[in-house]
Amino acid sequence: MRHIAIIGSGPAGYYTAEAAQKHWGDDVKVDIFDMLPVPYGLIRTGVAPDHQSIKAVSRRYEQTALSDNVRFVGNVAVGEDVSIAELQSLYDAVVLATGAPNDKPAGIPGEGAENVFGSASFVGWYNGHPQFAKLAPDLSVGTAVVIGNGNVALDVARILAKTTAEFTGSDIVGHALHALEASHIDHVVILGRRGPHQIAMTPKELGELAHLSRGCPRVDPADLPPREDDALLEPGQRKSVDHLRSFAVIPEDFRCDKPVEIEFDFFASPLRIVEQDGRVRAVEVERTRLDEQGRAVGTGETYQIPCGLVVTCIGYKTSPIAGVPFEEAAGRFANHEGRIVPGLYCVGWARRGPSGTIGTNRPDGFGVIERIAEDIGSGGGKQGRPGFDALAQARKLDVVTFRDWKKIEEAEAGRAREGAPREKFTDVAEMIAARETP
Ligand code: NAP
Numbered sequence: 048m049r050h051i052a053i054i055g056s057g058p059a060g061y062y063t064a065e066a067a068q069k070h071w072g073d074d075v076k077v078d079i080f081d082m083l084p085v086p087y088g089l090i091r092t093g094v095a096p097d098h099q100s101i102k103a104v105s106r107r108y109e110q111t112a113l114s115d116n117v118r119f120v121g122n123v124a125v126g127e128d129v130s131i132a133e134l135q136s137l138y139d140a141v142v143l144a145t146g147a148p149n150d151k152p153a154g155i156p157g158e159g160a161e162n163v164f165g166s167a168s169f170v171g172w173y174n175g176h177p178q179f180a181k182l183a184p185d186l187s188v189g190t191a192v193v194i195g196n197g198n199v200a201l202d203v204a205r206i207l208a209k210t211t212a213e214f215t216g217s218d219i220v221g222h223a224l225h226a227l228e229a230s231h232i233d234h235v236v237i238l239g240r241r242g243p244h245q246i247a248m249t250p251k252e253l254g255e256l257a258h259l260s261r262g263c264p265r266v267d268p269a270d271l272p273p274r275e276d277d278a279l280l281e282p283g284q285r286k287s288v289d290h291l292r293s294f295a296v297i298p299e300d301f302r303c304d305k306p307v308e309i310e311f312d313f314f315a316s317p318l319r320i321v322e323q324d325g326r327v328r329a330v331e332v333e334r335t336r337l338d339e340q341g342r343a344v345g346t347g348e349t350y351q352i353p354c355g356l357v358v359t360c361i362g363y364k365t366s367p368i369a370g371v372p373f374e375e376a377a378g379r380f381a382n383h384e385g386r387i388v389p390g391l392y393c394v395g396w397a398r399r400g401p402s403g404t405i406g407t408n409r410p411d412g413f414g415v416i417e418r419i420a421e422d423i424g425s426g427g428g429k430q431g432r433p434g435f436d437a438l439a440q441a442r443k444l445d446v447v448t449f450r451d452w453k454k455i456e457e458a459e460a461g462r463a464r465e466g467a468p469r470e471k472f473t474d475v476a477e478m479i480a481a482r483e484t485p
Pocket residue numbers: 098152153194195196197198199200202239240241245246247249252316317360361362363401402403404
């Protein structure tokens with residue numbers, strides 16, 4: 048019997064568990080740990096609440112979770128309740144599937160000003176992550192600047208522009224929905240330090256901006272490269288650029304009969320956050336141009352975008368773990384094809400940094416199981432589950448099981464507003480209490 052501990056119950060964690068089952072069948076036991084009492088990580092608290100079709104992938108993870116040889120070990124903080132070294136002594140392989148939950152800092156002055164947030168906290172706020180549920184961003188301002196040209200920037204801009212009716216069927220948490228209902232934001236600037244050909248946005252997500260009932264996207268045609276250059280792009284990127292072209296209007300001719308203007312400001316690199324009394328008042332940016340390698344270089348021309356809210360959506364970093372080699376610049380664990388050292392592995396964003404889609408984690412999971420199989424060979428045979436259970440009992444850990452989670456899930460569904468799949472608990476104690484639901 049092989050015993051595998053996976054730390055993190057997001058997509059990377061569940062695909063790894065699925066791969067272990069496919070590889071060893073009944074000859075493996077997998078424990079999936081999560082510090083929260085609820086599973087699915089990024090699917091629950093990262094994927095946008097109005098993208099329910101993406102979140103539906105959790106049904107596949109549930110199939111894995113419900114099998115006899117996989118179990119969910121919720122409400123256990125690895126690093127606090129139990130150390131990595133202890134897990135390594137108990138399990139034949141320990142896999143870090145901890146994602147990349149921390150914001151990459153923009154590294155500009157003023158980043159700490161009030162009403163400036165990183166996307167991890169802002170997305171966590173509208174998705175009800177217990178760590179960020181109390182963020183309370185001030186939306187009584189007119190202009191929001193969203194820094195970054197990736198899909199997270201699009202998520203944030205879209206959420207800021209949507210009406211309550213457009214959230215029907217979503218699982219946006221009540222506190223965020225109410226705050227957005229009262230929002231005064233009528234201008235969202237999406238800031239890109241490079242140009243339309245360099246965006247990291249995908250066509251479907253960009254296309255959604257065209258159909259917002261309250262928002263008008265706008266691109267300055269002067270920022271668009273000659274149309275014939277689009278032929279050099281790969282097809283997906285070309286489609287994205289087609290969307291940007293469809294949003295092109297000369298600034299002087301821009302008329303929007305909807306209340307929220309969503310402006311793409313390309314070739315604009317943030318220099319500093321301008322504060323007044325500790326609050327953001329503007330973002331100062333420098334006009335850029337592309338050098339021969341396609342990098343943004345400053346032109347020396349600067350200007351300010353007055354605003355009252357800033358969300359930086361410029362990528363994430365994995366949380367380092369004491370004693371585990373870490374690549375600071377890439378924000379991930381140092382590894383070779385998922386192997387940190389024999390017995391300790393990483394997968395998903397913790398392995399390769401925050402890129403790719405949910406599905407990219409599947410081959411990652413299967414890849415790391417190959418490495419583990421190479422290292423364990425026909426060996427294995429550490430204590431595994433019984434060893435951890437003895438430790439949990441001795442430390443009086445309040446482990447939340449998958450069966451408990453199903454109770455919590457039922458309670459969240461039971462308190463959902465009309466048309467919504469659930470109203471998430473945003474407090475750990477409330478989640479734990481909900482498992483007692485009759
Ligand atoms: P991302 O795709 O890596 O985009 C980050 C953006 O931030 C890039 O445009 C980058 O510009 C910019 N940036 C980085 N550092 C910057 C700085 N110091 N100043 C200004 N701009 C800076 O990251 P993400 O948007 O966080 O998304 C993470 C992953 O999740 C991606 O793979 C994404 O596709 C995925 N995701 C998918 C969906 C979906 O499918 N619906 C939704 C959300 C997220 P440069 O290119 O110039 O570096």
